[in-house]
Amino acid sequence: MADGYDELTGRVTIRTVAADAGVSVAAVSKVMRNAYGVSDALRLKVEASIEKLGYRPSVAARGMRGRTFTVGVLLVGIDNPFLPSIYQGIESVTEVSGYKIMVGVGAARARTEVTLIEQMIDNRMDGLILVASQIAGETLEHYARQIPTVVVGHHEPAALGYDTINNDxxxxxxxxxxxxxxxxxxxxxxxxxxxxxxxxxxxxxxxxxxxxxxxxxxxxxxxxxxxxxxxxxxxxxxxxxxxxxxxxxxxxxxxxxxxxxxxxxxxxxxxxxxxxxxxxxxxxxxxxxxxxxxxxxxxQNGPRLGKLAAEALFTRMNGRTVAEHILIEPKLVRRGSL
Amino acid sequence: MADGYDELTGRVTIRTVAADAGVSVAAVSKVMRNAYGVSDALRLKVEASIEKLGYRPSVAARGMRGRTFTVGVLLVGIDNPFLPSIYQGIESVTEVSGYKIMVGVGAARARTEVTLIEQMIDNRMDGLILVASQIAGETLEHYARQIPTVVVGHHEPAALGYDTINNDxxxxxxxxxxxxxxxxxxxxxxxxxxxxxxxxxxxxxxxxxxxxxxxxxxxxxxxxxxxxxxxxxxxxxxxxxxxxxxxxxxxxxxxxxxxxxxxxxxxxxxxxxxxxxxxxxxxxxxxxxxxxxxxxxxxQNGPRLGKLAAEALFTRMNGRTVAEHILIEPKLVRRGSL
DNA sequence: TGATTTACGTAGAACGGTGCACGATTCTGG
DNA sequence: CCAGAATCGTGCACCGTTCTACGTAAATCA
Missing domain, CATH: 3.40.50.2300 (Response regulator)
Incomplete structure (x- = not known):
């Protein structure tokens, strides 16, 4: 199995690609992350092999050293009609950035939510968006030290370690x-x-x-x-x-x-x-x-909240450390009940 | 850093625990997975250290060799009011088994769903439940070869590689x-x-x-x-x-x-x-x-569908290979519109 | 009692990537 | 034309687990 291709599972690894393209493993890794120091010729060769073999990097393996290109979104519950619009807003941003989303569904209980946050940290997600979390601000600070975090629908204007995005x-x-x-x-x-x-x-x-x-x-x-x-x-x-x-x-x-x-x-x-x-x-x-x-x-303009949250998360993942606390304006939608 | 404790990230690894308990790394791993060949004395020592240090295994690292104890649930969309009840049913089973759930949210587009399935495979989830997936049966067979799969809300009674759970x-x-x-x-x-x-x-x-x-x-x-x-x-x-x-x-x-x-x-x-x-x-x-x-x-009795799906997934993860196709009876709920 | 078996614990090689350090080219400019 | 700087590609040591193979001590058997 010198070429890295496991005949049993049929799994294509970075070694398979390297062998096929006739380059080093490190070169393939560089192409994948479009890191510095890759010539067009090399890139083309590698990309051809990736395409041909249908290679997809293992998120698990990536997580051990580098980034996973995945952000976790923690939702209070799945039956809240207010969440889809926020989710949509988040997705609109991650979609274009090449990041993937994994969702954790809390049950509006802080204990469950804490478990889910830990799970996302353990899965080595690159960042976390908590929507309408029930968790106390102090606990949030603790987790936010371990992973870039943005909170939506939870007022903590004095928080230092994470951002908050809310409607007023x-x-x-x-x-x-x-x-x-x-x-x-x-x-x-x-x-x-x-x-x-x-x-x-x-x-x-x-x-x-x-x-x-x-x-x-x-x-x-x-x-x-x-x-x-x-x-x-x-x-x-x-x-x-x-x-x-x-x-x-x-x-x-x-x-x-x-x-x-x-x-x-x-x-x-x-x-x-x-x-x-x-x-x-x-x-x-x-x-x-x-x-x-x-x-x-x-x-509350859910899509906007979601969009702002995702954008804040990305700047935070790119090194910002000073907390941002955004408040957007809600508006009244008039119907027959008033 | 011989004790495995990374002072920078503060992350407790299996090495930290092993050092603290005065045993080998392999021993700690055995305790975590309650594998064979662990004395009570050893178990107690290790568990005490785990508790004391607040150790949680890295899912990413686990995924590289063994199981992740995580199942992926793919939902058509987040705004469908029919999904919460199914999700609840799934959760009721995974909760007691110690497995975690990660959710992927499709946008009712087969392309998106395929990406999410691949993502879950890449994250080394142990199994997959697809709810109301839009993906063609043939494609499903392909992925089901790579990961134990159960499908809910999608009729494919002749499928060989995965189970289907539906109401009639x-x-x-x-x-x-x-x-x-x-x-x-x-x-x-x-x-x-x-x-x-x-x-x-x-x-x-x-x-x-x-x-x-x-x-x-x-x-x-x-x-x-x-x-x-x-x-x-x-x-x-x-x-x-x-x-x-x-x-x-x-x-x-x-x-x-x-x-x-x-x-x-x-x-x-x-x-x-x-x-x-x-x-x-x-x-x-x-x-x-x-x-x-x-x-x-x-x-359709969503909770029951979810429960059956999760149970089927577990038996499948434990080695069952012959497909199961379950149909449950729906019932009419009478109200004023008829 | 000596020979097996059984139970327990450990060493060390994976797993599939990343990213640093470094060597080998090719470009510069003086 | 040559020293120094860019540019490109590679080797290799990780990351945090699991798990096989193996060593040792205790228990069982003849």
Missing amino acids: DRMGAGLAVKAFLERGYRDIAFVFPTDDEDHSADVAPQREIGYRMAMAEAGLPARVLALPNYSAPREDRIRAILTAPDRPRAIFCWSDLDAIPLLDEARRLGLRLPDDLALIGYDNSPMAGLSVVDLTSVD | DRMGAGLAVKAFLERGYRDIAFVFPTDDEDHSADVAPQREIGYRMAMAEAGLPARVLALPNYSAPREDRIRAILTAPDRPRAIFCWSDLDAIPLLDEARRLGLRLPDDLALIGYDNSPMAGLSVVDLTSVD
């Missing part, structure tokens, strides 16, 4: 409140997800702050209603909110994920939107645009 | 037609996705066959209406279908993905369901259950 959640909340006020609503509540873990850096608390600020500015009392995230009493709680005698006339909901069930139950109860209840969600998910749903929602 | 799409279509017939509908159309690529192994054509068979059995003429998949004339086509003078009274739609926009437009046009138009979709996606949507749909 406070401003988004402000847009929603302002829209209600313009239409004359005064009794405006905020629906907030309760959770077992504490994550003040997550987007929801930021939206709450924005809501409170806007309400205070208008001289109105804040009213925050909790809604359990996944547990069974969720539907009961929704019904309770909607049937309470002091039901708010307007609700700003931290996410479409909750706004849509809320809207759904409201319609079932015979409430007319926006006359009986005005509702604004967040994320402008595809479902919100259905005419049967017709939910007004704050749009 | 023909039966599912039959259930839908039968439900219409029971309610007295006779004018039943099938809405079918048109696509640039040809994929007779995909689920939609199977559903079409099931539909045609059930209609023939009832002595009724089949009526198939095409709907472009992503392109712009899509909305126009939906409107055309719904406003045509000979608009069908009942529509069986190959997927909720199309059924929901169809339903949405129907409501917008003032049609009442099921009186003016009866509609059944496929996949029973979360959206179908919203009371504002309230779409009757065929349920």
Whole structure:
């Protein structure tokens, strides 16, 4: 097997190519990485052999010494309708750069996410984009020392070791409140997800702050209603909110994920939107645009977030060490629920 | 650096552990893989060091010789609401077995998917689960020779090199037609996705066959209406279908993905369901259950499909070579649209 | 008790790449 | 025309594991 071709597995290695092209292994490696010191003649020979043999470098072997040309993307969960647009934005950048993406799917639990991050480090990915991670900032700093990291949908403006890319959640909340006020609503509540873990850096608390600020500015009392995230009493709680005698006339909901069930139950109860209840969600998910749903929602511009995140990751992988914290402007998409 | 500890990266390697525990590198490796020939005393010593140092083996390095304990899951796209349930099923199996999952996201294009499969092979994953892949059976055979492979949502009952796990799409279509017939509908159309690529192994054509068979059995003429998949004339086509003078009274739609926009437009046009138009979709996606949507749909039991796929993959990775082709029974979930 | 077997632990060669150090050319400019 | 600088290509030592082959000590058997 002096030519590096393993007849058993049929695997073509860098040695197969080198033998076929009549050059050294190092030369082939150089061509692959288009490193310095390769003549056109050599390049052509090698590329011909690569093409002929269908050679693909082993990412595993590469990972042991050099780069893998792979970035890991960690998503909170797979069922969140907000993720595809961000993913798309990331992909639009990696696609042209020749980098590959590997996705890890968390289950909105910090423990799982930590495991996935470690897995990506162990796989020697070149960089990491964490989307809506639930992990504490301190822990993130720890991992970010081991691998270039960019975080999307998680506010950590003072982080030193990694970048954060977010939409301005406070401003988004402000847009929603302002829209209600313009239409004359005064009794405006905020629906907030309760959770077992504490994550003040997550987007929801930021939206709450924005809501409170806007309400205070208008001289109105804040009213925050909790809604359990996944547990069974969720539907009961929704019904309770909607049937309470002091039901708010307007609700700003931290996410479409909750706004849509809320809207759904409201319609079932015979409430007319926006006359009986005005509702604004967040994320402008595809479902919100259905005419049967017709939910007004704050749009974060997912593709842009993803694009910025990927771009930040690349500059970081190329040596930038000072952290960048980008905030982009959300905008309100008006529909029938307000 | 004789102890294997790299002070620069801070990375703990198998050598660090071996030095700390005062044993050989090979011994540590044995403990990690719980291989044969390890005394309790040795195991304890090594495990203590592993724990103390927080050692995690490098997947990249592992991939060069042995297994990576990672399986790749290739998903058609990230925005398909049918995928989370399957993924969940897969995860429920890998979770307890200590295997990790890496996800590749195709863009419903065979070219992209092929690249991702190669990437997973290059990453030395131990096995592959392809969900709703668009790749031709012949090509799949080629890759399946290089890595244990299980395919979900793609009918290839004669495949030799890989397993297929599916719900019985023909039966599912039959259930839908039968439900219409029971309610007295006779004018039943099938809405079918048109696509640039040809994929007779995909689920939609199977559903079409099931539909045609059930209609023939009832002595009724089949009526198939095409709907472009992503392109712009899509909305126009939906409107055309719904406003045509000979608009069908009942529509069986190959997927909720199309059924929901169809339903949405129907409501917008003032049609009442099921009186003016009866509609059944496929996949029973979360959206179908919203009371504002309230779409009757065929349920494939995604979690079960995922679970079976993962189990098949594990037996295959453990040496099984004869292909398995499993078909499970779908069931109709009745809601207001019929 | 001596001869096998069994159990345990180790040395060292892979695995498939990368990248440094270096030698051999070919280009420069004075 | 020659010294020095670019340019090009190669040899080889890694990277962090696995795993085969082998040595040694303890256990079992006749």
